[in-house]
Amino acid sequence: MPRYRLLLEYDGSGFVGWQRQANGRSVQATLEEAIRIFSGEAAVVEGAGRTDAGVHATGQVAHFDLARFHPPERVQAAINALVRPHPIAVLEVRVVDRSFHARLSAIERRYVYRILNRRAPPVLERGRVWHVVRPLDVVHMQEAARLLEGRHDFSSFRDAECQAASPVKTLSRLVVQRRGCVVEIRAAARSFLHHQVRNMVGTLVLVGDGRRPIAWVREVLEARDRRAAGPTAPACGLYLEAVRYPDEPLSAAGACTSVASDNP
Amino acid sequence: MPRYRLLLEYDGSGFVGWQRQANGRSVQATLEEAIRIFSGEAAVVEGAGRTDAGVHATGQVAHFDLARFHPPERVQAAINALVRPHPIAVLEVRVVDRSFHARLSAIERRYVYRILNRRAPPVLERGRVWHVVRPLDVVHMQEAARLLEGRHDFSSFRDAECQAASPVKTLSRLVVQRRGCVVEIRAAARSFLHHQVRNMVGTLVLVGDGRRPIAWVREVLEARDRRAAGPTAPACGLYLEAVRYPDEPLSAAGACTSVASDNP
Numbered sequence: 001m002p003r004y005r006l007l008l009e010y011d012g013s014g015f016v017g018w019q020r021q022a023n024g025r026s027v028q029a030t031l032e033e034a035i036r037i038f039s040g041e042a043a044v045v046e047g048a049g050r051t052d053a054g055v056h057a058t059g060q061v062a063h064f065d066l067a068r069f070h071p072p073e074r075v076q077a078a079i080n081a082l083v084r085p086h087p088i089a090v091l092e093v094r095v096v097d098r099s100f101h102a103r104l105s106a107i108e109r110r111y112v113y114r115i116l117n118r119r120a121p122p123v124l125e126r127g128r129v130w131h132v133v134r135p136l137d138v139v140h141m142q143e144a145a146r147l148l149e150g151r152h153d154f155s156s157f158r159d160a161e162c163q164a165a166s167p168v169k170t171l172s173r174l175v176v177q178r179r180g181c182v183v184e185i186r187a188a189a190r191s192f193l194h195h196q197v198r199n200m201v202g203t204l205v206l207v208g209d210g211r212r213p214i215a216w217v218r219e220v221l222e223a224r225d226r227r228a229a230g231p232t233a234p235a236c237g238l239y240l241e242a243v244r245y246p247d248e249p250l251s252a253a254g255a256c257t258s259v260a261s262d263n264p
Numbered sequence: 265m266p267r268y269r270l271l272l273e274y275d276g277s278g279f280v281g282w283q284r285q286a287n288g289r290s291v292q293a294t295l296e297e298a299i300r301i302f303s304g305e306a307a308v309v310e311g312a313g314r315t316d317a318g319v320h321a322t323g324q325v326a327h328f329d330l331a332r333f334h335p336p337e338r339v340q341a342a343i344n345a346l347v348r349p350h351p352i353a354v355l356e357v358r359v360v361d362r363s364f365h366a367r368l369s370a371i372e373r374r375y376v377y378r379i380l381n382r383r384a385p386p387v388l389e390r391g392r393v394w395h396v397v398r399p400l401d402v403v404h405m406q407e408a409a410r411l412l413e414g415r416h417d418f419s420s421f422r423d424a425e426c427q428a429a430s431p432v433k434t435l436s437r438l439v440v441q442r443r444g445c446v447v448e449i450r451a452a453a454r455s456f457l458h459h460q461v462r463n464m465v466g467t468l469v470l471v472g473d474g475r476r477p478i479a480w481v482r483e484v485l486e487a488r489d490r491r492a493a494g495p496t497a498p499a500c501g502l503y504l505e506a507v508r509y510p511d512e513p514l515s516a517a518g519a520c521t522s523v524a525s526d527n528p
Contacts, residue, residue, distance in 0.1 A: 009384070009387050009388060010387060010388075011387050011388050011390075056388060058388065073383075076383065076384070077383075080384055080385060087387045087388075087390065088387060089384040089385055089386070089387040090384055091382065091384050118355065119337075119340065119341075119344075119355075120273070120340070120344055120353035120354055120355050121344060121353055122353070123273050123274060123275050123351045123352060123353040124273060124274075124275050124320060124322065124351075124392065126275075126351065128388065
């Protein structure tokens with residue numbers, strides 16, 4: 001029974017999130033429907049990251065099993081044709097060992113949060129960024145971000161609905177960069193609490209726009225109380241960029257796996 | 265009578281183009297309507313580049329005159345509020361000397377054409393790129409592009425409807441770069457013939473995917489016949505990125521003119 005591994009891009013705007021839900025269309029169910037139509041089999045698609053409603057992905061990883069073998073290129077073409085017009089693209093398909101599990105084998109998830117920091121509203125990036133008008137000082141934001149890196153009790157950044165067994169997580173990287181008007185915040189960890197990235201971003205923005213000092217972020221962390229932190233940043237700015245597995249290169253963001261000719 | 269200079273971003277998808285037309289909504293008319301509502305005056309907005317239907321802009325420049333003076337920040341906020349929900353954003357407003365003319369004073373226009381070069385269809389970039397599945401060799405494309413730089417008779421790349429007095433133009437720069445799956449072609453010139461950039465891109469892609477040799481591009485140029493060149497690349501991949509004026513820095517693409525704090 002072959003196991004297929006998918007690398008996925010999607011625009012999260014129109015979905016209730018990755019996970020199958022009664023109240024609307026999920027990325028997972030859309031993929032399962034396409035797989036059922038092309039293969040005649042009912043497969044369950046497991047994703048590495050259960051992204052929320054409105055959250056995008058450029059490097060989500062998922063897997064599913066089928067009784068029959070199909071060439072990976074055919075699986076890719078079939079799913080891409082059948083998910084239309086829903087904004088999901090299969091960037092790559094590989095047949096993998098049955099010991100591989102998209103969610104359980106993952107050792108790192110990487111997210112990027114994109115803020116459009118200018119007076120004018122987003123146009124070409126509408127629905128792809130959080131629009132923040134007040135000028136953000138990324139040097140201050142980066143200093144504050146450093147206080148969150150490492151192993152901590154992240155209760156202050158945890159959504160009430162979070163189902164994780166423990167609020168202790170190891171944030172391996174939190175980096176703030178400006179590219180023109182866009183401020184990008186990259187977060188990497190083995191796993192995150194529910195809304196952790198968006199709550200950290202909402203908190204860093206209060207430092208970036210000068211409403212809070214850098215050291216306030218340490219107080220927020222130590223409070224272990226969601227009410228101590230900033231607001232939850234909107235979903236539309238968040239992207240699951242890559243997932244890492246043992247003994248493998250990163251499932252890179254914007255990886256162009258079907259064009260090998262002259263990639264850097 | 266103050267003259268206002270605008271720096272503009274727009275998503276060209278829903279417009280018949282920059283220029284006012286009887287058969288649909290133009291960027292120009294949408295701006296003029298917003299200006300009339302906020303100022304009570306009927307102004308004509310002149311743009312530096314008359315972009316076609318579906319062509320985007322990240323650095324279009326335009327100007328208009330009003331009898332009354334308004335603070336530039338108020339003009340910006342008013343237009344941005346009144347053009348909604350149409351995807352136009354005023355990035356900057358300046359009051360300029362009446363010798364400035366957005367179209368006639370411009371000494372260089374810069375366009376970028378973006379190709380998504382991968383098997384999977386665009387999702388997050390839908391309507392923002394040309395999707396080309398065959399792998400493109402950007403080294404070959406760059407060599408071919410070099411043959412087009414300089415002063416030439418560009419009749420082979422000229423649309424039948426082009427109204428320019430002469431087919432001779434000076435292409436100051438034509439550069440091909442790959443960033444992951446995206447191939448970007450940047451073109452700079454004082455002015456272009458109608459569809460010149462899209463016809464050059466359609467021609468370079470035939471070299472990039474191996475259907476034509478590099479030297480063929482010289483034959484195309486020398487033929488001075490539109491039928492000798494490749495097809496017209498679709499409008500959705502093209503962006504007016506910047507316009508240059510004498511004694512001024514470039515109206516940069518993605519310029520973040522309202523946030524000065526920590527720009528590079």
